[in-house]
Amino acid sequence: MAAVESGTCEGPAGMSAVKRLSHAAPLALRILAECPVSKARACVLTLPHGPVNTPVFMPVGTQGTMKGITVEQLEELGCQICLGNTYHLGMRPGPELIEKASGLHGFMNWRRNLLTDSGGFQMVSLVELSEVTEEGVMFRSPYDGKEILLTPEQSITIQNSLGSDIMMQLDDVVSSTVTGPRVEEAMHRSVRWLDRCIAANKNPDRQNLFAIIQGGLNADLRKACLDEMTKRDVPGFAVGGLSGGEEKDDFWKMVTLSTDHLPRGKPRYLMGVGYAVDLVVCVALGCDMFDCVFPTRTARFGSALVPWGSLQIKQKQYAKDFQPIDPDCQCATCKRHSRAYLHALFKSDTAAMHHITIHNISYQVLTKLISRIFSCFSLYRCFYCSCCLYFLL
Amino acid sequence: MKLELSKVVQGCRLGLLTAIEQTAQHSLDVPGCLLFTHCATVPHLTQDTLHTLSNLPAVTQVTLNCLAEHHEVLEEFKEGVRKFAGLHDTALYCSLHDSATTNPAGHITNKTVSVWGSGGRMELTVAKFMALQAAIKPDFYQSMADGETWQANTSRKRVRKAVDRTLAHLDECLILHQKTQELKQAKIFGVVEGGNILEERVRSARETAKRPVAGFVLDGFQSAAMKQDLRSQLITAVTAELPQEKPRLLQGVGRPDEVIACVEVGVDLFEGFFPFQVTERGCALCFDCTVTTDPETAGTSPSTVLESNEERPVVEEPKENGDSCPENMTRFEMNLNDKRYREDLRPLVEGCSCYCCKNHTRAYIHHLLVTNELLAGVLLMLHNTAHYLRFFRALREALANDRLQDFKRRVLQ
Numbered sequence: 001m002a003a004v005e006s007g008t009c010e011g012p013a014g015m016s017a018v019k020r021l022s023h024a025a026p027l028a029l030r031i032l033a034e035c036p037v038s039k040a041r042a043c044v045l046t047l048p049h050g051p052v053n054t055p056v057f058m059p060v061g062t063q064g065t066m067k068g069i070t071v072e073q074l075e076e077l078g079c080q081i082c083l084g085n086t087y088h089l090g091m092r093p094g095p096e097l098i099e100k101a102s103g104l105h106g107f108m109n110w111r112r113n114l115l116t117d118s119g120g121f122q123m124v125s126l127v128e129l130s131e132v133t134e135e136g137v138m139f140r141s142p143y144d145g146k147e148i149l150l151t152p153e154q155s156i157t158i159q160n161s162l163g164s165d166i167m168m169q170l171d172d173v174v175s176s177t178v179t180g181p182r183v184e185e186a187m188h189r190s191v192r193w194l195d196r197c198i199a200a201n202k203n204p205d206r207q208n209l210f211a212i213i214q215g216g217l218n219a220d221l222r223k224a225c226l227d228e229m230t231k232r233d234v235p236g237f238a239v240g241g242l243s244g245g246e247e248k249d250d251f252w253k254m255v256t257l258s259t260d261h262l263p264r265g266k267p268r269y270l271m272g273v274g275y276a277v278d279l280v281v282c283v284a285l286g287c288d289m290f291d292c293v294f295p296t297r298t299a300r301f302g303s304a305l306v307p308w309g310s311l312q313i314k315q316k317q318y319a320k321d322f323q324p325i326d327p328d329c330q331c332a333t334c335k336r337h338s339r340a341y342l343h344a345l346f347k348s349d350t351a352a353m354h355h356i357t358i359h360n361i362s363y364q365v366l367t368k369l370i371s372r373i374f375s376c377f378s379l380y381r382c383f384y385c386s387c388c389l390y391f392l393l
Numbered sequence: 394m395k396l397e398l399s400k401v402v403q404g405c406r407l408g409l410l411t412a413i414e415q416t417a418q419h420s421l422d423v424p425g426c427l428l429f430t431h432c433a434t435v436p437h438l439t440q441d442t443l444h445t446l447s448n449l450p451a452v453t454q455v456t457l458n459c460l461a462e463h464h465e466v467l468e469e470f471k472e473g474v475r476k477f478a479g480l481h482d483t484a485l486y487c488s489l490h491d492s493a494t495t496n497p498a499g500h501i502t503n504k505t506v507s508v509w510g511s512g513g514r515m516e517l518t519v520a521k522f523m524a525l526q527a528a529i530k531p532d533f534y535q536s537m538a539d540g541e542t543w544q545a546n547t548s549r550k551r552v553r554k555a556v557d558r559t560l561a562h563l564d565e566c567l568i569l570h571q572k573t574q575e576l577k578q579a580k581i582f583g584v585v586e587g588g589n590i591l592e593e594r595v596r597s598a599r600e601t602a603k604r605p606v607a608g609f610v611l612d613g614f615q616s617a618a619m620k621q622d623l624r625s626q627l628i629t630a631v632t633a634e635l636p637q638e639k640p641r642l643l644q645g646v647g648r649p650d651e652v653i654a655c656v657e658v659g660v661d662l663f664e665g666f667f668p669f670q671v672t673e674r675g676c677a678l679c680f681d682c683t684v685t686t687d688p689e690t691a692g693t694s695p696s697t698v699l700e701s702n703e704e705r706p707v708v709e710e711p712k713e714n715g716d717s718c719p720e721n722m723t724r725f726e727m728n729l730n731d732k733r734y735r736e737d738l739r740p741l742v743e744g745c746s747c748y749c750c751k752n753h754t755r756a757y758i759h760h761l762l763v764t765n766e767l768l769a770g771v772l773l774m775l776h777n778t779a780h781y782l783r784f785f786r787a788l789r790e791a792l793a794n795d796r797l798q799d800f801k802r803r804v805l806q
Contacts, residue, residue, distance in 0.1 A: 064760065068767030070748070073441060093760045097736055101756060109752050320466050332441055336479040340470070344463050344477075347511035348431040350767060354439050 025235035026165075027208045029267055039259055039286030045267055047165040048206050049105065049113040052080040054267065054288040057279065057364045058115060059296055063088050064098075064108040067296050068354040069361070071110045077331070077361050080112050081165070083291050086158050087119035091143060095161035103163025115291070116164040117271075118155045118197075120173050132172055134189065152196040156209070160202045168238060169197040171212040176246040183216040190214045191228045198232060210269060212240035213258050217250045226261040237262050238269040239287070243278075252281065259286030276305070276364075295364045299356040302346055305363045311339065313356065318343040331362035394533065394580050394607045396423065396640045396661070400792065404629075405656050407792045410640055413484040414532040414578065419451040423640065424656045424792075425785050426647075427454040427486055429493070429665035432463075433478035435778070436669050437770040440481060445748040446779055448786070452532075453483045454664060457525060458491045461517065462510035464525055473530025473575075487531035489538065492615065492645045493666040493673075501541050503558060519565040527575040535582045535610040535642075536566040542588030543618040543645075552588035555613075556597045559586045563604055580607035582642065585631055588613055594627050598634035608640040611660065615645030624651070625658050632659035649680060649725050649784055649804050653797075656788065668777035674719035675762045676726040677741045677773055678780040681803045682787045684796055725804075729773070734759040747779035748772075 028046040035041065045052040059066060059074075062085040066074050074082065084104050089095075093107075101107040104114055120137060130139035136151030155170040170193050172186040194211050201209050211229045215222035229237065239258045242251055255270060262268050269289035270282050279290055295305055302314035304325045311318065311325060324334040325342070333342075333355040345352035398408035410421040421427075428435060428450045435443050443449070455474055460467070470477050475485050489506065490496055497514075500507040505516045517525070522537045539558040542551065563583050570576050583601035587594030601609060611631060614624050624646070632641060643660045646652065647667030655663075671678055718728060727734075727741075740750035741758065749758070749772040761769035784804070791800035 063764045063766055064757075065766045065768040068437075068771060070442060070768070070771065071752070072445075072748070073439075076441075088764075092764055093735065093756070097756065100736065101738055101754065107754075107757060107760075109757075320469050322470060332439065336440060338477075338479070340466055341478055344466065345432055345434055347462070348459050349434050349436050350770060351431075351434045351437055351439055353767065354437075354771070358439065 025204065025208050026206050027235040027267075029265060031264075035284070038284035039256075040283045041286070041288070043267070043288060045288070047081070047113045047208070049111060049165050050080060052113060055279070055283045056081060056289050058083050058289060058291040059361050059365065060085070060291055060293045061108075062293075063092070064104060066361075067300065067357055068350065069357055071108065073332075073358060074110070074361070075112065077358065077365055079361065079365050081115060082110070082113075084108075084114055084116045084162060084164065085119075085122065086116045086155060086162065087122035089116075089162060090119060090158045091141065095158045099161040099163075103161070105163060113166070114162075114164040115166040116159050116162050116168065118168045118170040119150055119158070120155070120170050132189075134192075136170070152193040153200040156197050156200040157202075160207065163203075164207060166208045166210055166236065167197075167201070168210055169194045169212055171214055171240055173214075173241065174216060176217055176241055176243075176250075178216065183218060184221055187214045187216075187221050187225045191225065194229060194232060194234075198234070208235040210234060210236040210238050212238045212271070213262075214241045215254075216241055217246055217254060219253070219257055222254055222257055223261065226258060230261065230263060234266075236267040236269060238271050240271050242270070243272040243274055252285065255282055255287065256285045262286075276307075279364075295360040296357055299360040300353045302342075302352070302356060303360075304342075304356050305360045313339060313342050313352075314346050315343075325356075325359055326363075329359065329362065331359050333359040333362075394640075396608075396638055398423075398637070402792065402795065403657065403797070404659055405792050405797065406659060406661055407789060408661075410661070413452065418482075419484045421451045421484075421662070422785075422789055423661040424652075424663070424788060425661075426450060426663045426665040426781065427452045427642075428483070429454055429669055430459075431491075432459040433474055433480055435774065436672070437767075437774040440479070442748070442771060442775060444481070445775065446782070448782060449483075450665065450782070451484055452486050453480060454486045454488060455529065455531070456488050456491045456508075457517070457522070458489075458494070458496070458508045458510065460487075460529055461508045461515045461525060462512055464528055467528035468524075470528075473528070475530065484533075485529075485531040486642075487526060487529055487534040488610075488644065488664075489535060490540075491666070492647070492664050493669055495617075498541050498544060501539050501558075506537055506539065519562055519569065522562075523566060523569040523573060523576075526579070527573050530575055531579055533580040533582060533607060535584050535612075536606075537562040538584035538586060538610075538612055540584070540586060540612040540644075542586060542613045543615045545618070547588050549590060549593075552586075552590050552593050555586045555588065556593050556600075559584050559597065560600050563601065563606075567604060567606075582606055582608040582610045584610045584612050585635075586613050587627070587631075589619060589623060589627065591627060591630055594631050595634060598631040602635050606639070608642060609635055611641060611643045612645070614643060621651050621654050625654055628655060628658040628660060648723055649682075652784075653788065653801055653804065656792075665778075665781065668774065668781045670721070671723075671726050671777045672770060672773040674722060674728075675730045675769065675773070676719060676722055676728050677758070678725055678777050678784075679727045679742050680725040680784075681806065682780070682784040682800075683803060684787045684790045684794070684800055729755060729758045729769075730762050731759075741776050742780065745776065745779060745783075747776045749776040749779075 026048050030044045032042045043054045045054050058081050060083040098107045136149050138149045141148050152170040159167040172189040174186045211234045213225050215225040267288045270287040273290050274292040304311045306326045318339040321339040395411045398406050400407040408423045413419045433455050505518050507514050507516050539555040542555050583606035585597045587597040640661045642662040734755040737755040791797050
């Protein structure tokens, strides 16, 4: 597919040695509208498995399934792209089987877009005694105790087998609460690993490799990382190493610094974000793509997301509450079921979780917030103003 | 409520149960099964996923096990369970217990029975039982009964007591039913008890038949308790005492071979819990339930829509890979937990038109089970329900076309 727009690589001023790929990436970003006050923009991102309207929230289907929701339901919810997890799928069922089943799309029968992360984050967060070296991340498999080394090359190999539309580079992840020389080391290593990932990508014509900007909460390190990574001609950039417990003030500063120095014509993916309030702010700061396990995970605990917060459906106060979760919501759950029924159902059957999951995905993906942004743009009003109105109401 | 029998052949009744509710729009094919639910939801399924299935039974079953603890809520809601649950257009039957779970024994008294909800045991008098029915607003329901005779070695005395109590409860329920405004349009089914004692079974049937009930529930025949030979013998004796024109609903029996045997002795309706049990053990129904219409090709039929798989369920190869079979697994199903399906990219059953078989592979289901993913239950429930409903449709077709013996052979092979 043609990738006319993505060819325009608008890096920082004074940029020289742009490392270009030999062919165009399978991604096109068309900017539909930009807010004159904030850095928000509405775009259409075209990927091998169809268009994605941004800003977009991508639900997380870790193990090749969206937690009790069928792919048909996911499609009907308006989801155009969702996540699969390289670490988990690489362990079970493994890349060879998935490749045999025509990639992750074929294996789970999802015909729209998929984004896979590199596996790096899980390895550091989930696995005890993992060790990072220049080669890669060494860890012990939780399933059979064997020692495994995940290198940038291997991460890309697995992701090539999964066949995702967007692949993430393997980055050297450090928590945002870590300070000192480790942060700098990780940043530089991530740049080197990016180059190794680019070299290892067998399918640049149909799989997009995104870089991940690191640097912790250090503005200088972030800037250095941005300078280096934007020299590489990757189809998109993610902002990583944030949303891990840092102070909100620091978080936002790093986000806006990153988007200031990322090319306008390429998508910006803020990893691991999240809560509705953060989404609003980070859209205003110029981010296009988001992912978070929160909406689907919290659903399984009976927590339903609403514009004014969340309802803990399992609480007694909802036992006789005969209205839907959100009277304004158009999802299948709200059109048919009351809080009282869902409260009762939680005592008998897992389907209660599915109802809330559907509502929460609907809330985040088709969230009134995001559709407001689009209606705002279509009326040529300022997104920022619309945002203020939204919070004031 | 009306049972219209189109055919009775060798004890098997084929027909249609009509006028199930006041609006008289739903009819249930006989022999047939009800739609099994937890609190009015088919396990694992939302309405959207449920309706990927076609030809759902016209009657949804709910149980007091699930609903008793929501009595207060239902009373305040005032409009019955169907509306409370946002159910699709369906008729509603309410039973006492859930045949997919075994309730602890020893809690029945002369005046009460017990049900078990999420908060524990709740004791019901007839008054409370009927108040619950009024809040639930079913189209038909079983009267309160003492069915605790399913344990081995239940004494004759205990069985007799069960019959007596059940008749007493029925009489009380009938009185209260007449007085209850909310149940004006509902029908009550009498419950035939009697354990495994022939005389008690006959007595219970005869006495229950004297009461003005719309149909009969056959209780205490739960699969685990009784071999099919004895069950058939007892049901034969029971149905001989029951009027032909009223339906007979058998509780606690769901296995395909037992279903067929019970149809042969005059049972009309079954509960639909079996697909759920199969789903919970990570298995998929795969037995042959095709009906051949041409006697010449019977036995050598070409591959029809539901040709049986090459794989035979685990009976022939127990513990092949060291994987143990799930408890209670029958020969009518395949165990998707088994490693042999890890790379099997075929659908569960070739030719099955359910959502699961049209969209997913055995390998994917296996992966979902291995990784403990919720979607496994959803997909298996869809398939197992579809297959089970198809079995009943085929059974009716076989009866209509005098192909029962051939059908039986295929199912039991």
